[in-house]
Amino acid sequence: MTVRIDSNNYLTDEQQQVYQLRESLERNGGTPVGFLELLAAVVTDGTWQKVPSGVNKDEPFTEFAEFIEAKPPFGLGAKTENVRILLQIRHPHEGVARIREQMDTMRAEVGRLLGADPEEGPVARDARHFGAYARSGGWTFGLMVARSVRPGASTGGYRDKQDHSDRNERTGQDDQGKVSANRFAVLAGTSAPRVMRFYRAWERAATAGVVPAFDQLVPGLDVELPAAELWGEYFTRFEQTTGRRESIAQQAEAAGTSYTEAVKVAHNPAALRTAILGDAKTADAARKALVDRMEDDVDLRANLARTVASDPELKKVVANESRRAERTEYVRHVAEGGKAKTAAGRVVELPEEVKAKAVEHLAVAQDPQATPEAVAEAYEGVQRLIEATIEADPKSQADEQRARVRKVLMSTFKSIASVSEVPLADIADEEMIREVSELQDSVNALADLVAPKMGSHLRAVGGKAV
Template identity: 65%
Template sequence: MRTKVESNSYLTEEQQQVYQLREALERNGGNPVGFLSLLAAVLRDDAWRNIPSGVSDEEPFTDFADFIAAKPPFGLDSTVKHVRVLLQLRHPHEGVAHVREEMDVMRAKVNELLGPDPDEDPIARDARDFGAYARSGGWVFGLKVARSVQPGQGRSGDHSTLVPQRSVEGSTQANKVSAKRFAVMSGTTSSRVMRFYRAWERAATAGVVPGFEGLVPGQDIDLPEAELWGEYFTKYEQSTDRRESIAEQAEIAGTSYTEAMKVAKNPAAMRTAILGDPSTAEAARKALVDRMEDDQDLQLAMARAVTAVPELKRAVAAETKRTDQLEFVRRVATEGKLKTPGGQVIDAPTNLKTEAERHLAAIEHLEDSDPAESVAEAYDAVQQLIAGAIEGDPAVRAAEQRARIRKVLTNTAKSIASVSEVPLAEIADEELIREIAELRESVEALASLITPQKGGHLRVIDTEAV
């Protein structure tokens, strides 16, 4: 039971403003003259920030949406959605310059405080829909059908036929449409719409979701977990999806749907044709590759199948090596850049780039379907030229040596760091102690060969003289 406050003499000045604003919102439905003017005053004076946010909370409001939703006498006891609707009303005196300016300032302030309207901001709308699907999966689409569709309506062919629906409160607030009309509006088929409708019907019968009579267009409810959807979107519905998918692909490829369905219904015959006919096997291979682009389950299944067969694993490794070698030659030829064994990226000399271009052109014009040998030859030729270029330039050679040494030292340091947490003092035996001592002697001998000079340069020390 709600108690109405008849006297407001105890309220502060700010609370008086909010009291009048709520009265305008509640008693006269947000009459533009009263509500919009009072809201402008509340925002202009920042009155809503100077009111306790609750009976036992002396802290003022910091969020305008909380102020809108708060119970009286602290807030407006309304919703953000309702206030946004009222903001679209035009003040009767908005034709007067100073009133229009006041309204513009007020609406801009509200939009700043509340942020973009999810129903108008495309990013917010996409994020909301994405989050809903991530949480509930197919239930999201089931709800859209369940709250909007009433099968069997508009059979006379008039797609605009609407079916009045009673809201939970008992007043007519919205209309539902036929499955055919909904399908036209969504760019799909009525059979697809009805599959979601029947899935929702099964769930409603099981008591998992509300029945159709309790839903109206636009209504949101808490949805079940995504994993439960598969229990009601049955194998029959999934098989219908399968037929529609085959029909869609047949239309794209310009082939016969009937013939495609015959193949799909006889996997044994399809397997026999693949095993016995190279052209059929090639067609199947291309189809699988195309499907794997969007089917992660198939990607995983194919990867497992390949790794389970040693011959296939070796073939994949060889093809990966060939691809990497070809990409190396192509990068030198097209970009004029090369990566040395030490990890340096340098400009390729003109003769090296020219040679790489020649090899690349020869490979691309090969008529045979297995250029592995030619790729290996091109890669080896380019690598020999790289080695010659490094040896022929003292500066590059020195940099390459430094890069190689740095790589070795970095890897060694990482290896040592990886055992630093091991309790060596507790587990070390004589052999391990000897190996560590030899490693230390090697590092110390290496360090003794160099010493810093002024200016940061290094010089090699003659160990025999020392």
Template identity: 55%
Template sequence: MPVRVESNSYLTEEQHRVYTLREALERNGGTPSGFLELLAAVIDDETWRKVPSGVNNDEPFEDFASFIEAKPPFGLGAKVEDVRILLQIKHPHEGVRHVREQMNRMRAEASRLLGADPSEDPVTRDARDFGGYAKAGGWLFGLKVARCVNPGSNQGEKSETSPRGDHNEVTKVSANEFGRRAGCSAKRVMRFYRAWSKAAEEGLVPVFDDLQPGVDIDLPDAETWGQYYTARSSGDSERGTQITAAAEAEGIRPTKALEITENPTALRVAILADSATAEAARNALMDRLEDDPDLQTVMAKHISDTTTLRKAVAAETKRAGQIEYVRAALEEGAVKTSAGQKIQLTDAVKADAERHLTPSEQASQSSPADAAAAYEVLQQFVVQAVDKDPQVKVEERKAALHGRVRQASKAFEQLSLDDVGELYDEELIQSLEQLTGLLAACIQSMKAAAPRPPLRAVREA
């Protein structure tokens, strides 16, 4: 059937029906007995498909929603959501069977033509909520609490609908009641409430008295929510405040740090299972160690009481000592012997030592094997250099003997000889006598090797 356009002086039958339907909608909002019956007729004979969709446009409307929203005289000039509401109104004569059947057919066909209501479609609703949260983050839920909750209020308790005020406005409810309707605890509700309160004090969001249930406002960026919201009740304690401050200083969300402190077992599991987490924990302990004497004591005791750790500390001390020895020698270009004599390093020896400390600027990170290899290079060089110079070799032997004599003297100086008579022991006496003989032989040998005075000096004497 061809589409016809209405003129100022003539309306087709279809256009007249549309005009009447629009009049019923505009005049009284669509009385059940008027608007619903006319809408049923427009849908039954597909009138909306038989009228043009615009000026100088003979094409019909693409869909029923376009027909509803099109401006007069082509469409109804209404909102689809308003028509959906009118469709829910019962015809005053729906008690009559044929009227009820007519209305049911009309509502079913209208629903099919309009498609799912966005407010009832779970996918669309979730997508809308997701978009709102992606943009505003926790502020979206903070607003819902801030505009609906009045802590301590008993209004609306145990009710599925909120009471009305003097001017029929919806009043706020207590945190307990809001939590009951939301299916969560009042404590969780109050965490959102306190976050909003902190932001309101700084002027970032409106105060509670300026907010009304169901009224939206512009919200801050999602990234700022973490500065005010603490997801854990522990965040309100002194300990939680310290953790929150430390987290903010590190540029992370306090909620993450607070969650870890509330579950030490989870932290332990992560450290045991993941090397990166273990390294982070170790670095944190070392940072804390400097300013925590109690932790220092506990760590030292734990190390001394644990054989594997004690051995590891000894090995690391040896490695660090060797690294320091090599580093100092390479910087000075010389190495010291046991007697304190300096021997200049050759370029080949320095290169060989540096080769084991790769990279040289990070020598402190070299492995124990690398440190030992570099140390051995210098020690071998010292041994060879001493062997090649008789005078240096004598000085080294003399220094070694001095060291042993000092050790022996120190041992006897620490003995108490006042009551030695009470400690008679034949075996001990034999050992001392043998030691006396060795000392006498050593002294005699050294005196025999003493340089003799010149012959002239002897004669003059």
């Protein structure tokens, strides 16, 4: 149903007020005086709750946002975000105490009725910042510095102009609203040198024509940013050792350690080596750092692997530790799962008393101070427990023997099948003929051993024993 209003003569007083408010919003462009005063009246009098909420409805609106967005003549036919924007416009006469109080009351009540602006909440702000960084990486922070910082902004340059000088003294801003690197660093909770590294990176990119120059940027201005992967071209590759310093600075921030101390260590590798050789704690810290770095440093990983492979003693240690880890994992699996894989490949369920003893062996194997011999003993102890469990159950023992024989037979069958397509008649010599003959004798001997059961099996399935 479409409702058309050609005349407002038949509207109730409340509908007339809503009609005028919509007219102020739609046709007059939401001029401050008309719209703000009418909105204040609609909110103060509760008018929006006294008009029907739609066609053939007697029920009033229950939510103020529904009233704003409802189609005329019932609501304003507007978007709540647009109304929020209009609320920020100052009434021309707010210098008058009565008008200012009226506007403050209205804005507070509308804010309460609409609730928090989802676009301005902490989640939305975080999402916008995250999205900006995900799209452009370091360029996002570079832009923040480039549009907000002018080195030495609060001193000089504008002191000859009294209006600028007064503002600089008070806020530290120049006539574009920019601040010095020191002031920006204080606001950011970081250091001025770090801010200037971002500033210089942007400067290099601007010289290359990749981003706008500083004089084209003002605080809050957004510009299209280059691809994230290009940031490293201007942030770390220029100036001698800048890349090392930046990498160290990033790690220092992440770890919460001193950047200055880290740089001192990096600039004195000999002292670092001495500390590692002379102090076990330093050596352990270095080991952990190398392990962490290997996750992303392919070259380091390959170099360490080559070092281990070329040193017989290191190879032996790696093999021993690998065996130790495998045995400990085996014991842990048995103790925690209560099941074990036998030598024949079967998985058996262990009794509770066996699992309890396996847990005792696990405590020994997982002890950081356990020797390789202690771990081996724990591993062998669990294997003995499994063997004893199988031997104690005649059926389980028969199943184990059967699985072991079948495993051997299948391996033999696969080996024979792998040479079945080879032209044996052409390549066989006396030695090969003798070996095949011996193999046939062995198979016949096995067949003789199971002949009685083979015959009964063949009769059961309708075959004939040979």
